[in-house]
Amino acid sequence: MIPARYAASRFPAKLMQDLSGKPVIVRTYEAAVKTGLFDKVYVVTDSNTIYDTITAEGGEAIMSKKEHDCGSDRIAEAVTEMDVDIIVNVQGDEPFTDRESLAQVIEVFKSDTEKEIDLASLMVRITDEEEINNPNTVKVIVDNRSFALYFSRSPIPYPRAKNEKTVYYKHKGIYAFRKEALMDFQRLPMLQLESTEKIEAIRYLEYGKKIKMVETTVTGIEIDTPEDLEKAQAAWR
Template sequence: MSSCVIIPARYASSRFPGKPLAKIHGRPMILWVAELSAEAVGREHVYVATESELIAEVVISAGFNAIMTDPEALTGTDRVAEAAQKLDYDVFINVQGDEPIVRPEDIRRCIQIKLDHPYDIVCGYCWMNDKEDPTSVNVPKVVVNEADMMVYMSRLPVPGHKTKQSAPGKYAKQVCIYGFSRSDLAQYRAFGRKSYLESCEDIEILRYLELNLSIRMFETPSGSLAVDIPEDISAVEEAIFLR
């Protein structure tokens, strides 16, 4: 069964314009993500899906593949779904372009879980550490049941609690590595709009709940850091330095 990584990279980010080209230790962030993805699947199987000629030029000059996609794509997953139509693979791994310390072994694990559970959407998560703020709206928190299936994902701290004594001891957050089949992506794009929950939370995976598809979560080691705003870069640079 063949697999590839597609990295959605939008230049016109509302919170951080030009984010994929933001420099991390002097190198564009998108290339950090592409190189780590290449360690998992091979350079020839890594594609960057973008609306930006500038991003495409940077990617291609570094020896990676770029696929131009609709500037009006609703989400990164819609962009991945559009790119997937032009590719011939069995498993498509969506690695977000703002995950510059993604672990290649987690990408490989996502592929294997998708192969083992072909009818489930697959997504990573990890536990937040004491330095992370579960009330931050920049970090999607996830509720996973005892069978490792996603119950819900929110920008609020979930699960909630009625009393101080019943408060969760820790919170889980999304790690943006997703495993899809061609059919999964086609269904997502065919929905044609953002779902109600997806629009409220601004979390794209919630559209799959409206499609009544199961979302299987897999735990990764703590330490995942995404770049949502410019202030996040310093923490990522420190994490890279400490590796």
């Protein structure tokens, strides 16, 4: 499932921006299909423009029936009547989505015989000081079994002990959900921490869900700003 809003606060209509001859959302859809990992790939959108663009390219799209504040809610509505076990959320602004990363989050559930994991997601180690302090970069800290402890726009952990070699991880916006965890998310109201940070993954933690984080070295390019689009254009060429 690829949630796709037309509006975006930092870069309006970013998913419809041209990336080497096709809109960003089409490139992302094609990348997800190309992995060969999924029974079905859908773009889930509130936009007639995005819906028509995907279907015109021969892709599959679902129109949201109501307004949603986040991608998880949008996907939950779309899969309510579907007979599925695991749903993978690929962000619409990641046209460089790769097979290796998606396979890693799916594998988490194949080896989870006790079914203790509600979600799986990706993190990548970051060392650039500007990125560590950038509030647009969501950071994550984990326990010794790689379960998420917290997500934040602030640098976490705070490096009080200056002689310690602090490791930082960026949260990559790819999730795999058990369907029941996604349905719970839709029913549960937003609490204070999620409201403060504006990070939907926090809602799962606030209600006791277990998120298994998988470290990857694949960084990709998330298109959040016009500058990101320029980087994507160069990388695509």
